Amino acid sequence: MLQQTINGxxxxxxxxxxxxxxxxxxxxxxxxxxxxxxxITWGAFGCLVAIEDxxxxxxxxxxxxxxxxxxxxxxxxxxxxxxxxxRSSEFALVVATIGVSYLLSSIAQDRTDSQIxxxxxxxxxxxxxxxxxxxxxxxxxxxxxxxxxxxxxLALWLNTTKSGRALxxxxxxxxxxxxxxxxxxxxxxxxxxxxxxxxxIAGICIFAETxxxxxxxxxxxxxxxxAVIVLGGxxxxxxxxxxxxxxxxxxxxxxxxxxxxxxxxxxxxxxLLILIVRPSGIFGSQEEQRV
Amino acid sequence: xxxxxxxxxxFVGVSLLVNVLLVLSLFVAFQCGVLSLASVGFxxxxxxxxxxxxxxxxxxxxxxxxxxxxxxxxxxxxxxxxILHLRGIYLALGSFALGQVCVLVxxxxxxxxxxxxxxxxxxxxxxxxxxxVVVVVCALLQIxxxxxxxxxxxxxxxxxxxxxxxxxxxxxYRAWAFAASGVIAGLAxxxxxxxxVTISPGQYxxxxxxxxxxxxxxxxxxxxxxxxIAALVIGIIQQDxxxxxPLVQGLLYGGLLVxxxxxxxEGIVDRRGIRWIRGHLPGSRxxxxxxxxxxxxxxx
Numbered sequence: 295m296l297q298q299t300i301n302g303x304x305x306x307x308x309x310x311x312x313x314x315x316x317x318x319x320x321x322x323x324x325x326x327x328x329x330x331x332x333x334i335t336w337g338a339f340g341c342l343v344a345i346e347d348x349x350x351x352x353x354x355x356x357x358x359x360x361x362x363x364x365x366x367x368x369x370x371x372x373x374x375x376x377x378x379x380x381r382s383s384e385f386a387l388v389v390a391t392i393g394v395s396y397l398l399s400s401i402a403q404d405r406t407d408s409q410i411x412x413x414x415x416x417x418x419x420x421x422x423x424x425x426x427x428x429x430x431x432x433x434x435x436x437x438x439x440x441x442x443x444x445x446x447x448l449a450l451w452l453n454t455t456k457s458g459r460a461l462x463x464x465x466x467x468x469x470x471x472x473x474x475x476x477x478x479x480x481x482x483x484x485x486x487x488x489x490x491x492x493x494x495i496a497g498i499c500i501f502a503e504t505x506x507x508x509x510x511x512x513x514x515x516x517x518x519x520x521a522v523i524v525l526g527g528x529x530x531x532x533x534x535x536x537x538x539x540x541x542x543x544x545x546x547x548x549x550x551x552x553x554x555x556x557x558x559x560x561x562x563x564x565x566l567l568i569l570i571v572r573p574s575g576i577f578g579s580q581e582e583q584r585v
Numbered sequence: 586x587x588x589x590x591x592x593x594x595x596f597v598g599v600s601l602l603v604n605v606l607l608v609l610s611l612f613v614a615f616q617c618g619v620l621s622l623a624s625v626g627f628x629x630x631x632x633x634x635x636x637x638x639x640x641x642x643x644x645x646x647x648x649x650x651x652x653x654x655x656x657x658x659x660x661x662x663x664x665x666x667x668i669l670h671l672r673g674i675y676l677a678l679g680s681f682a683l684g685q686v687c688v689l690v691x692x693x694x695x696x697x698x699x700x701x702x703x704x705x706x707x708x709x710x711x712x713x714x715x716x717x718v719v720v721v722v723c724a725l726l727q728i729x730x731x732x733x734x735x736x737x738x739x740x741x742x743x744x745x746x747x748x749x750x751x752x753x754x755x756x757x758y759r760a761w762a763f764a765a766s767g768v769i770a771g772l773a774x775x776x777x778x779x780x781x782v783t784i785s786p787g788q789y790x791x792x793x794x795x796x797x798x799x800x801x802x803x804x805x806x807x808x809x810x811x812x813x814i815a816a817l818v819i820g821i822i823q824q825d826x827x828x829x830x831p832l833v834q835g836l837l838y839g840g841l842l843v844x845x846x847x848x849x850x851e852g853i854v855d856r857r858g859i860r861w862i863r864g865h866l867p868g869s870r871x872x873x874x875x876x877x878x879x880x881x882x883x884x885x
Contacts, residue, residue, distance in 0.1 A: 404832035408831070
C-alpha cells in the first residue's frame with residue numbers, strides 16, 4: 295500500500311506537469327489544444343534522437359524540451375493565431391487543433407514506420423533506494439525532483455517576475471494588459487513555449503519509466519492532461535498540481551487492485567464524473583459559460 | 586439494384602454509406618450547436634449490440650440492427666441528460682470522454698469478445714439496404730430542416746439564449762437531438778457490423794473520429810447535404826488513392842480539417858452559398874433580373 299502510494303505520487307507529479315502545461319494555455323489563450331499530445335510525443339522523440347546521437351543526458355532532456363516548446367510555438371503562430379485574428383468560434387479552434395494533432399501524429403508515424411521504439415531508460419538513473427520496506431527507484435526520485443523544480447520555478451515566475459505578472463494580467467484581460475503596455479503577443483509566445491516544454495519533460499519522465507515510445511504514446515497522455523485540469527479546475531495552477539496527484543494515485547491503485555486494462559479508462563471516467571458532478575473542478579472558479 | 590457493380594465495389598459502397606451516416610449523426614447534434622465527439626463510441630455500441638443479439642440470441646439481422654440503433658439512442662438519451670448541461674468546450678470534452686468510455690468498456694467486457702471483438706457476423710447488409718437506409722435518413726432530415734423544429738434547432742446554434750427567449754424549449758431539443766445523433770450512429774455501426782464479418786473495439790478509434798469530424802465540418806452545420814457530399818467526395822478520393830501511407834492520410838484529413846476551419850469555418854454548404862445558388866438557377870428571380878439588365882443594356 296505504502297509502496298503503491300509512493301508510485302502514485304511519483305506518477306502524479308509528472309501528471310501535474312502535463313496539467314500545468316494545458317492549464318497555462320487555457321488560462322492565457324482560452325484554447326483547448328488537442329495538439330498538446332503531439333508536443334509530448336515530439337519532445338520525447340527529440341530527446342531520444344539526441345541521446346542516440348551521444349549527447350549527454352541532461353542536454354538531451356533540454357533539447358527535448360526545446361523541441362516540444364518550439365513545436366507548440368509554431369502551431370500557435372500559424373494556425374491558432376490566424377484563427378484568433380479571425381475571431382473563429384471555440385468549436386472551430388478545437389476542431390482545427392484536432393486536425394493539427396492528427397497531422398503531426400501521422401508525420402511521426404511515417405518517420406518511425408509505426409514501430410514502438412525502446413526509450414533508453416538505462417541512460418537515466420536506474421538504482422533503487424531502500425527505505426525500510428519501501429523501495430524507491432532513483433528514476434522516480436528524478437521525476438519527482440524535476441516536477442518539484444518545475445512547479446516551484448513556475449510559481450516563482452508567475453508571482454515574482456515582471457513577465458509572470460504580465461502573463462497573469464493578459465489572462466485576466468488582453469485589452470487591459472495592452473493598455474498597460476504589455477506586449478501580449480510575446481507573452482502568448484512565452485506561455486505557449488513553456489507549455490510545450492512542460493509537455494516534453496513530462497513525456498520524457500513517463501517514457502523513461504515505461505522504457506518504450508511510439509508515435510501514439512502522447513495521445514494516451516493527452517487524455518490524462520485533460521483529466522487533470524478538469525479535475526483541478528481549468529486555468530488553476532494549484533488545481534493542476536492536486537489534480538495530477540489525485541489522478542496518479544487513482545491510476546496506480548486501479549492498476550494494482552482492479553485491473554491493468556481498466557486503468558486506461560480512469561482518465562476518461564474522471565473527466566465524465568467531474569463534468570457531471572462539479573464542472574468547475576476542485577479549484578476552479580464558477581464560470582457562467584460552463585454550466 | 587446495384588448488381589452491375591462488382592462485389593468489391595459494393596462492399597466499398599456500403600462502408601462509404603456507413604461513413605455518411607456517421608457524419609449525419611454528428612450533423613444532427615451540431616445543427617443545434619452541440620459539438621458531440623461521442624458518435625464513434627455510439628457506433629461501437631450499436632455495432633456490438635446488433636452483432637451480439639444476432640449471433641447469441643438468434644434475432645434476425647433487421648431486428649438486431651434496429652435494436653442496435655435504439656440501444657445507442659437510449660445510451661445517448663440517458664447520458665445526454667447528464668452532460669448536456671455543459672456548454673461549448675466542456676460539452677465537447679464530456680462527449681469525447683463518453684464515447685471513449687463506451688469503446689473501452691466494450692474492450693474490457695468478456696462477452697463482447699474483449700479486444701479481439703466479434704468474428705463471423707453474417708453479411709446480410711448489401712449496398713441496396715444501406716442506400717435505402719441513408720435515403721430514408723436524409724428524407725427525414727429534409728423534413729426536419731423545413732419544419733418549425735428545424736428552424737428552432739438552427740436558431741439554437743446561432744444563439745441558444747435568444748432561442749430560449751423566443752420560446753424554444755432548448756434543453757428538450759438538445760436532449761432529443763443528442764439522442765437522434767445516438768440512434769443514427771448506432772444504425773451506422775450496426776449496418777457496418779453486418780457488412781464486414783468482423784468488428785473489434787480498436788476500429789472505433791481516434792482516426793475514425795478525425796475522419797468523420799473532417800467530413801462533418803467540411804459539410805457545415807446548416808444543411809445535411811453538405812456532410813453527405815463531403816463524406817462521399819472524400820471517401821471516393823480515398824478509394825482512388827488506394828492503400829496509402831499514413832502520412833498521406835494525415836495530410837488529407839488533418840490538413841483538410843485545419844484548412845477548412847481556418848478558411849471556411851461554416852463549411853461548404855452555408856446559408857449564403859445556398860442563397861447564391863438559388864439566385865442563379867434558371868427561372869429564379871436573380872437570373873430573370875440579370876437577363877432583364879442585360880436586355881436593357883443591349884437595347885440602349
